[in-house]
Amino acid sequence: MFKLTDKVAVITGGGSGIGKAMSTVFAQQGARVYIVDVDEKNAEDTVSAIKAAGGEATFKRCDISSKEEVDTVIGAIATEAGTINIVVNNAGIAHVGNLENTSPETLDRLFNVNVKGMYHILLAAIPHLKKQGGVVLNMASIASIVGLADRFGYSLTKAAVNGITVSIAKDYLKDGIRCNSISPARVHTPFVDGFLAKNYPGKEKEMFDKLSATQPIGRMAKPEEIAYLGLYLCSDEAGFVTGCDYSIDGGFTKLNT
Structure with missing residues (x-):
């Protein structure tokens, strides 16, 4: 179960943290993983570890806030791999601060990576997914669900991810594309x-x-625990699941009083 044999998976921010765990687990389950990241060292280290374990992985440097870079990289991946089956929008940045401590420049930077970056990836990848169907997994956060102190800009962008998720799920259902999101607590x-x-x-x-x-x-949470949920949502076993957000939070959103 939960095999990704012969699936081509694009994972943004796949060089460290949750993205590294996703890349590793997906490769273990048979996917050909393409890590899209700006952090060359961590990404190359992750690729080397995956290959040493017998998996397939390739690093493509890309700043997802740049539409031109994204178009070039996604096009190169599709040409090189022949297709794209899975897109994991994991790359993102954080910021600590309330409304008054969030400058316009900071908000622009958050929006350009966390929202427009996801938009750029999807705009480039969806035409390839439409050819045979596929899966999109977006990384949201419990910050989009509950109020967290001093997370104004971050919460704003992660709430946008929820809107992106249901919109993609609705608009591309007929094309055989499923889209879900994961909302972790602290990892x-x-x-x-x-x-x-x-x-x-x-x-x-x-x-x-x-x-x-x-x-x-x-x-x-351990990064691997997030990756295992991602594996399920991107596998054929989750074929009836789309348009959903999954909190993985150790009880944070429901059990805190």
Whole structure:
């Protein structure tokens, strides 16, 4: 079950964190993975690890906020692989701040990556998916569902992801394209470690434990746990699932009181 044999999967931000886990798990299940990322070192390291384990992976450098770069890279992937079956829109950036602490320049940067970047990828990839049907998986966040302090710009862009998801699911249903999203709570990634080191020097463990405790289950998610849900949603076994968002949050959105 949940095999992706001979499927061509494009994963943005696939070099680290959740994207790395997605790339690794999808390759383990037989997909030909194309990692689209701006972080060359992490992406190349992920590709090397996948190949060492017997999987297939290729790195394509691309800034998804640039439509020209996206068009070139997605076109090259489709030509090289012959098709595109799965698109995982995982790449994104975060920001800490409320309305008054979010400058117009910061909001533009968030929007250009988290929303327009996803738009660029889909605009380039959908014509290829339409040829035989396929799957789109978008990475949203619980920040689009509940109120989180000091996440104004990030929450705004992730709420837009929910709109993108249902729109793609509705408009391309007749083309055999399914589209869903995942909304994680806190996930222990290198981003979290870097955030703590930058903002809470000397108190990293204390803050890590505090952030972990906000999930009723008592810890942050592992990137692989997000990837396993993504694997299901992109597999044939999820053929009846489209237009849905899945919270994977250790009980955060339902069990916190």
